[in-house]
Amino acid sequence: MEIPEKILMSVEKPARYIGGEVNAVEKRNAAIRFAFCFPDVYEVGMSHLGLQILYYFINQRADTYCERAFAPWRDMEGVMRRQGIPLFSLETKEPLCNFDFIGFTLQYELCYTNVLNMLDLSGIPIYSRARTNRHPIICAGGPCAYNPEPMADFVDFFFIGEGEAEQGLDAVFDRYAKGNRREFLEKIKDLPGIYVPSCHTGGTVKKVIVRDMDKAFTPDRQIVPVIEAVHDRAMLEVFRGCGRGCRFCQAGFVCRPARERSPDALRNQAETLIARTGYEEISLLSLSTGDYTGFQPLAQVLLDRFAGDNVNLSLPSTRVDAFTLRIMEKIQGARKSGLTFAPEAGTQRLRDVINKGITEEEILNGCGLAFEGGWSHVKLYFMIGLPTETDEDILGIADLAEKILGVYYKRGGKRQPNVSVSVSSFVPKPFTPFQWEAQNSCEEFSRKQQLLKRAIKNKRIKYTYHDSRMSVIEGALARGDRRAGQAVARVWELGARFDSWSEFFSYELWERAFTESGLAIEEYTGGRDISRPLPWAFISTGVSEEFLRSERRLAYEGAVTRNCGESCAGCGADAAFDAGGICRGV
Amino acid sequence: MAFKYRLKFAKLGLVKFVGHLDLLKALERAVMRGRVPVAFSHGFNRHQLITIAQPLPLGMESVGEYADIELARQITPEELAERLNAAMPSGLRALAARQLAPGEKNAAAATAAAEYEIMFEDFSGLQERVNELLAAEQVIVQKKSKRQERQADIRPDIFKIEVLDARRLRALLAAGSSGNLSPRVLAEALARENDWSARYRRLEMFGKRGGGFEAL
Numbered sequence: 001m002e003i004p005e006k007i008l009m010s011v012e013k014p015a016r017y018i019g020g021e022v023n024a025v026e027k028r029n030a031a032i033r034f035a036f037c038f039p040d041v042y043e044v045g046m047s048h049l050g051l052q053i054l055y056y057f058i059n060q061r062a063d064t065y066c067e068r069a070f071a072p073w074r075d076m077e078g079v080m081r082r083q084g085i086p087l088f089s090l091e092t093k094e095p096l097c098n099f100d101f102i103g104f105t106l107q108y109e110l111c112y113t114n115v116l117n118m119l120d121l122s123g124i125p126i127y128s129r130a131r132t133n134r135h136p137i138i139c140a141g142g143p144c145a146y147n148p149e150p151m152a153d154f155v156d157f158f159f160i161g162e163g164e165a166e167q168g169l170d171a172v173f174d175r176y177a178k179g180n181r182r183e184f185l186e187k188i189k190d191l192p193g194i195y196v197p198s199c200h201t202g203g204t205v206k207k208v209i210v211r212d213m214d215k216a217f218t219p220d221r222q223i224v225p226v227i228e229a230v231h232d233r234a235m236l237e238v239f240r241g242c243g244r245g246c247r248f249c250q251a252g253f254v255c256r257p258a259r260e261r262s263p264d265a266l267r268n269q270a271e272t273l274i275a276r277t278g279y280e281e282i283s284l285l286s287l288s289t290g291d292y293t294g295f296q297p298l299a300q301v302l303l304d305r306f307a308g309d310n311v312n313l314s315l316p317s318t319r320v321d322a323f324t325l326r327i328m329e330k331i332q333g334a335r336k337s338g339l340t341f342a343p344e345a346g347t348q349r350l351r352d353v354i355n356k357g358i359t360e361e362e363i364l365n366g367c368g369l370a371f372e373g374g375w376s377h378v379k380l381y382f383m384i385g386l387p388t389e390t391d392e393d394i395l396g397i398a399d400l401a402e403k404i405l406g407v408y409y410k411r412g413g414k415r416q417p418n419v420s421v422s423v424s425s426f427v428p429k430p431f432t433p434f435q436w437e438a439q440n441s442c443e444e445f446s447r448k449q450q451l452l453k454r455a456i457k458n459k460r461i462k463y464t465y466h467d468s469r470m471s472v473i474e475g476a477l478a479r480g481d482r483r484a485g486q487a488v489a490r491v492w493e494l495g496a497r498f499d500s501w502s503e504f505f506s507y508e509l510w511e512r513a514f515t516e517s518g519l520a521i522e523e524y525t526g527g528r529d530i531s532r533p534l535p536w537a538f539i540s541t542g543v544s545e546e547f548l549r550s551e552r553r554l555a556y557e558g559a560v561t562r563n564c565g566e567s568c569a570g571c572g573a574d575a576a577f578d579a580g581g582i583c584r585g586v
Numbered sequence: 587m588a589f590k591y592r593l594k595f596a597k598l599g600l601v602k603f604v605g606h607l608d609l610l611k612a613l614e615r616a617v618m619r620g621r622v623p624v625a626f627s628h629g630f631n632r633h634q635l636i637t638i639a640q641p642l643p644l645g646m647e648s649v650g651e652y653a654d655i656e657l658a659r660q661i662t663p664e665e666l667a668e669r670l671n672a673a674m675p676s677g678l679r680a681l682a683a684r685q686l687a688p689g690e691k692n693a694a695a696a697t698a699a700a701e702y703e704i705m706f707e708d709f710s711g712l713q714e715r716v717n718e719l720l721a722a723e724q725v726i727v728q729k730k731s732k733r734q735e736r737q738a739d740i741r742p743d744i745f746k747i748e749v750l751d752a753r754r755l756r757a758l759l760a761a762g763s764s765g766n767l768s769p770r771v772l773a774e775a776l777a778r779e780n781d782w783s784a785r786y787r788r789l790e791m792f793g794k795r796g797g798g799f800e801a802l
Contacts, residue, residue: 006783008603009645015608018600020676022615224615226601226675227608278615278673309618310626310634 001093007083011075015227016042019068019090022224023276025055026091030065032173034058034101035089035136039114040500042070046223047231049285050105050142056219057164064173067091067099068223071114072121074497074504080121087121096122099136100178104155106144109477110470110500112151115140116492119154126489128156128198133181139172146207146254147430147536150480150488152197156185160193160539161208162240164217167192168208195539206540207254209577213240213261218269221276233281233314234273236266238298242287243564245571247355247555248344248386250429251287253548254541256573258564263294267301274311282306283314290324291565299327325373338377338418339370345386346396352558353388355551360400367404371411377418378404384448385426385440385468387555394448397421398455405460420462423452425471429478430536431543433551438527439475442468442507469507473499476514476524481535484524486517542576588625589657590686591666592693592802596649597642601677606641612675613638613653620673622666625656639693639791639802640700640761643768648788649681650701652693652802660685693802696793697762699745702769705785706753706777713749715776720747727775740775743767758799761791 008014036055038045045051051068058066067089072080080087086095096102102122104115116126119138125131128138140151141159148158163169172194175187189196193208210216218237225232241258242251261269270282282302284292292298302313313331315324341363345351348360367378382397401419408417425445428437440448445468456463477484491513498504514521528534530549537545547570554561561569568574597609604612614634617624626632635656642648655666663683670680690696706712719725725741743760744767750756759767773784792799 005645005785008600014603014644015605018603020600022619022673022675224675226604226612228611274618276619278618278620280614280618310632 001086001088001095003085003088003093004083007076007079007085010079012073013042013227016070016073017076017090018226019093021226022278023221024091024223025059025066027059027065030063032061032064032101032176033094033099034064034066034103034173035069035096035099036066037069037096037102037104037115037118039071039104039106039111039118040498041073043225043227043229045070046225046229048105048107049235049237050107052219052222052235053217054103054105054163054169055223056221057217058169058173060217061170061173065091067094069096069118071111071118071498077117077121077497086123087118097124097136100176102136102138104138104140105142106140106151107142108500109144109150109474110505112144112477112488113492113496113499115151116154116489117497120492126154126492128154131156131181133179135181137181137184143251143254144478146250146539146541147478147480148195148197148539149482149535150477150484152482153485153489156181156196156198157188158195158197159208160195160205162210162216165193165208165210200538202538204538204540206576207542209542210240210259211577213237213259214265218261218265220269220272222273222279224277224279231283232279233283234270234277234279235283235285236270236273237261237285238266238289238292238295239286241573243291244288244357245355245551245561245563245569246344246357247353247433247551248383248426248429249287250432253431253543253571255287256541256543256564256571257577260293263298263301266298267305270302270305274306274309280310281312281314289315291563293565296327303327303330325369329373338379338420339367339375340379340381341366342381343400344381344383345389345393346382346398346400347393349558350386350389350393350396352560353555354386355555355560357560357563360403363400364403364407368407368411371408371413371417376408376413376415377420379420379422380404382421382423383426384423384452384465385445385471387434387437391448391451394452395455397423397452398457398461401456401461402458405458417460418462419460420464421452421456423449423463423465425466425468427471427475427478430534431539431541431548433548433555435479435534435548436528436530436552439472439525440468441522441525442472445471467502467505470499470502470505472521472525473505473507473510476510476521479524479528479535483517483519487514487519490517540576542571542573544572544576547571589660590690591655591657591663591683592686593653593655593666593670593680594682594802595651595653595670596647596679596681597651597677598647598649598679599677601675602642602645602647605644606638609642609678610636610638612678616670616673616675616678617655620669622655622669623658623661625658637692637694639697642788643770643786646702646769646786646788650788650790650801652697652791654686654693691793693791695763696802697791698760698764698794699758699792699799700761701756701758701789701792703750703754703756703787703789704769704773705787706773706782707784709753709777709780709782712752712755712776716747716749716755719776720744725775727771729771740767740771744772756789758792 189199239260241255639652667680746758
């Protein structure tokens with residue numbers, strides 16, 4: 001299909017739709033065509049490491065061609081609908097309805113309406129049951145697939161876990177034959193990690209993971225976007241999973257066990273990625289990069305190797321000590337962007353409840369070191385609405401920010417310091433110890449946001465907070481059941497798109513959609529009975545529900561659980577994957 | 587010791603929808619992938635010493651784009667073009683390169699004119715309309731800037747128009763800091779109230795030389 005040029009001339013950032021990037025794959029005569037769909041705009045989707053991994057993983061197969069599609073921005077959607085142009089892939093501009101598979105990555109709940117919209121723009125019925133043998137098979141994976149129920153009426157099969165694993169997506173393609181979707185879904189329904197809502201008769205779906213990160217498929221290149229992506233740099237995944245056990249963090253639990261990549265493998269990968277992308281920056285990615293066992297030598301090796309080539313390193317600064325600061329001084333622009341801490345809660349009591357292993361002393365010492373080194377800007381991330389939270393915890397956020405300013409002045413800082421306090425709203429997520437908790441209401445979130453606003457008096461503290469109403473809808477969908485999908489379909493019919501973009505999000509529309517579907521948002525955001533099964537209980541992440549219950553009890557007691565690297569808490573992931581203690585090295 | 591080169595390159599196909607800043611980034615990354623020994627600025631935010639002569643409006647193709655690149659060591663101009671061509675994204679192509687003479691003006695400062703091909707989808711009486719426009723003493727158009735609209739006479743910025751066939755013409759227009767005319771503005775002036783859309787391709791860019799023009 002050729003995209004008429006007039007259309008591209010009439011929309012914002014037309015390069016979102018042209019493809020042709022460096023390292024994009026060209027392939028002819030592949031029997032199976034797979035469209036990897038990211039249900040957000042190009043610049044967001046192209047920043048996603050998972051897309052890069054699966055794109056090259058699938059394209060390794062001679063018989064399969066993986067192409068990409070992103071959610072067209074609203075201006076482009078308008079033009080496409082008016083002129084009857086179906087959603088097309090970037091590589092060959094082929095309409096998506098002609099593909100064998102359409103695979104969505106579900107990165108956040110508020111992109112669900114974009115999934116439905118992309119199907120509709122492709123001329124494909126949004127409900128699985130309405131599709132026929134001439135339609136592509138619709139699949140989905142990613143973090144939100146761990147609770148597949150809200151999307152289960154729309155998706156033909158879910159893949160739970162890591163697609164590039166040995167038991168991953170290859171097994172699905174190996175069983176594919178064109179023509180009969182029912183037969184195909186029957187054939188794959190019992191494969192590891194596969195959940196076919198229309199054929200599911202009970203039983204547990206166990207996630208699939210890569211066991212050895214050094215042996216796992218790792219792309220030696222990245223598609224280099226033609227317009228600046230949100231994260232536009234070479235991505236080195238240093239480890240997967242996380243041993244910290246922060247009790248609010250879904251990724252931390254569903255990605256267990258923690259698995260590291262060796263420093264040698266990372267160094268080699270950095271070498272080829274830079275050579276093949278031409279990127280001027282390498283980012284070390286993981287859920288908590290400072291915890292990487294060989295963090296210091298790795299950072300040093302990369303800096304030494306690439307400094308002469310003017311390739312910069314970007315480090316998330318979760319842990320600030322003398323060494324990290326020395327490294328960061330060598331990183332371009334680091335001082336300007338400042339240091340980042342995520343204490344998440346304002347008091348030690350609450351930090352213990354959520355098992356956020358960072359103390360006030362550590363934060364203040366880290367800031368002190370940084371200020372002595374010439375830094376003057378500190379960013380702090382917090383959440384409000386956490387379980388057991390009181391107003392004292394909220395006010396503790398202001399106190400901590402004040403104390404950091406105090407440290408700056410005490411150390412004789414000469415410039416004007418800046419402390420930014422960014423506050424998001426807690427969303428209880430499946431497969432965390434807080435999966436049974438009630439979420440704060442919009443009103444309660446607002447009250448707390450204002451309480452904190454009044455408590456912050458110093459002009460050097462910049463306070464920002466997120467729209468809590470988005471977090472409430474996120475929360476309703478995150479712990480949704482099959483019925484919640486009706487609200488998603490309804491709100492999409494009512495015109496909702498790009499709900500994760502505050503300029504497009506409409507709480508009123510969602511409220512109306514829930515009501516018209518005979519549902520109440522509060523039903524989903526409220527506390528859950530711990531004795532009753534949860535809608536996602538048939539999915540197994542390897543972490544036992546018993547462990548999550550025990551973590552919940554410990555949270556109420558304010559007792560912390562140590563990092564997996566220090567001692568095994570017995571979450572079950574190690575045993576579930578017969579990992580032989582692979583998570584204990586982290 | 588600085589080694590300055592001038593690169594002539596083409597921008598063809600869908601890559602014409604990549605804007606100026608993203609194009610610069612794409613060139614910089616091609617430089618890195620092609621292991622071109624580019625020189626970097628000193629100071630806090632180091633960057634490659636590359637400048638594009640003049641931004642090309644979004645949606646226009648070109649076979650006559652120019653950029654100046656400073657290298658840290660000398661290589662042949664042919665090697666520079668080859669290294670880039672091995673690494674360029676689809677649609678971008680190095681056409682030629684030469685080493686700049688000492689004291690030669692940079693491409694942006696030297697630019698005085700640019701030649702375009704304008705391809706109308708439809709145009710009745712193109713030759714007559716061009717004759718009419720060239721005969722006029724003044725050609726007043728509404729020029730839109732970000733803040734305001736104002737009237738301007740574009741006639742002095744039109745150096746030459748040659749009609750190629752019923753729908754195509756070639757125009758030499760003022761370009762650069764001392765006067766600049768976008769071929770879109772010219773096309774609109776020619777089409778007047780008619781909604782005749784056109785496609786554009788920049789053919790060449792020129793600096794002043796004696797009483798005439800010379801390709802950059």
